[in-house]
Structures are given as structure tokens and as C-alpha cells.
Amino acid sequence: MNDGAVSATTERVLGLFEGVRLTPTQRRIAHCLVQHAPSVGYLSAAEVAELAGVSQPSVTRFATALGHDGYPALRRRLRELTAGPTGRPGGTGNQLQQAVRAEIGNLDRLAGQLADPDRIAEAGRLLAASRPLPVLGLRAAAPLAAYFAYFAAKVHPDVRVLDTGGSLLTDRLERAADAGANALLALVLPRYPRETFEALREARSAGLTIVAVTDSPVSPATDHADLVLPAGVGTGLVFDLHTAPMTLAMVLLQALCDAAPAETQRRLEAFEVSAARRQLFVS
Incomplete structure (x- = not known):
């Protein structure tokens, strides 16, 4: 996935939290999801908990706080938000050029x-x-x-x-x-x-x-x-x-x-x- 697509994915994941009042623990989970936005739809609840440094039940409660029945429902939503084209249109250039283009984003x-x-x-x-x-x-x-x-x-x-x-x-x-x-x-x-x-x-x-x-x-x-x-x-x-x-x-x-x-x-x-x-x- 090119840097422009990564940035757009991050924005879509951030949109999940708009208008939701999160506890400090839930903010840690949210931050973890944003940091791993390109692949977050394929992480298990246990993996998210380990990355965020919280308990697995906290991840489940977090999903509920966002209006989902549980973490599997949230993960399905995350997959929808992070799905993108398999090719790399617009992803031309070397790593240095792509890093600069991401900064433009x-x-x-x-x-x-x-x-x-x-x-x-x-x-x-x-x-x-x-x-x-x-x-x-x-x-x-x-x-x-x-x-x-x-x-x-x-x-x-x-x-x-x-x-x-x-x-x-x-x-x-x-x-x-x-x-x-x-x-x-x-x-x-x-x-x-x-x-x-x-x-x-x-x-x-x-x-x-x-x-x-x-x-x-x-x-x-x-x-x-x-x-x-x-x-x-x-x-x-x-x-x-x-x-x-x-x-x-x-x-x-x-x-x-x-x-x-x-x-x-x-x-x-x-x-x-x-x-x-x-x-x-x-x-």
C-alpha cells in the first residue's frame, strides 16, 4: 500500500472515534489502531491488547463503546475501512520520495x-x-x-x-x-x-x-x-x-x-x- 493510501486509511480509522468519549485505556487502544491502520483489520483482540498494553477484556469493552456487539464486529468494520486496491497507483518513486509525499499528505x-x-x-x-x-x-x-x-x-x-x-x-x-x-x-x-x-x-x-x-x-x-x-x-x-x-x-x-x-x-x-x-x- 502506498503512503497516500496509508494516510487515507488512518483518516478513516480515526473517524471511528469522532464524538465518542474514551477512557484513558480506550485511548491507548484507539492510538494502537491508528498506528497499525494498514493491517489493523487482521489483528485479533489478543494482538491488539498486547500492542496497546491492555487486557483483552478492555479491547472487547472498547469495541462495545464504539457501538459494536463485540470485537469481531469492530474488526469487520476495520477491514471495510482499510480495504484498498491491490495495485500501487500513485505509488511511484523510491522510499524517500514516498516519505516526502506522505508529508505532503x-x-x-x-x-x-x-x-x-x-x-x-x-x-x-x-x-x-x-x-x-x-x-x-x-x-x-x-x-x-x-x-x-x-x-x-x-x-x-x-x-x-x-x-x-x-x-x-x-x-x-x-x-x-x-x-x-x-x-x-x-x-x-x-x-x-x-x-x-x-x-x-x-x-x-x-x-x-x-x-x-x-x-x-x-x-x-x-x-x-x-x-x-x-x-x-x-x-x-x-x-x-x-x-x-x-x-x-x-x-x-x-x-x-x-x-x-x-x-x-x-x-x-x-x-x-x-x-x-x-x-x-x-x-
């Missing part, structure tokens, strides 16, 4: 989500109003946290990157809350570090509103965040591609700027004056 789906900009605008207002603004990103998400924070610091007076774990991470979260932070941007990408979720629990205990950029609407991050913004991660190469999450982070930064346009303009102009005085750039 992730960006296209992200563009579709942005047809309704209200959630992004809400997130922008929450982040703009938080002084300071902590930005959490551990392991694979650390470069994305730094990238967002680099530009956010040009328009926000106090951006704090939290990109290392351990006990110091809790210290830095607590200091941010004590200094007046009321929101946290969390970048949560696979593989999901355990410390990320520990930090999110600490942030919630400190009263912070959590905005999460993650790879899927059934990501484990949804159990910890107040506002979830999904963007697909490419899996066609040895290591994941984060093109869509990076784009979403920049869209979110635009929303932050739009939430405080006068202050944004003032800070950008001040930076340009400072940059010119110090001759920071050659052009």
Missing part, C-alpha cells in the same frame, strides 16, 4: 483542520496572556520547542524552554507558575517520554492551562491537555518526520501574535532597531 490534512481557526485563535490567546510562557518539549520534541521559543521570544517578554527532564524540570515549572504563568505549551511527539506526562501532571497541579501539539487526536497527551492540536508525524523513514508539527507550531505562533497585535508590532520594531544597531545580520 500530513500538511494537507493540517490545512483542512485550519478551515475552522477558532481553536488555534483560542490557543494563541491563552499563550499570549501567560507571563511567563513555559514551552515544554523533551527528547524528539526538544528541537521543536527551541524553534518555537526562538521566534516567540521576539514578540513575548518571557518565554521559558523546558527541554530537559529530571527533578529540575519540576523546579522550573514551579518557578514559572510562581512568576505568574497560567498556561503551558507542550510539544508531545512519539516516542512519548514518561517524563513529559509527569511534567504535565505537575503543570496541571500548579494550575496551568495546557495547550498540546501532538501527533494524533488519540495521542496519550489528550488525557493531560486542556486544548489538543494534532498534526501527523511521518513514519516513512528510520526516524520520524516532524514537518506538520513544526508547521502547526508556527501557525500557533501566528495566533499568539494575532492575539496581541499592538504589542507584537512594538516588539518586532524594537528588535529590528536593535539588530540594525548591532549589525546582527549580513542582509
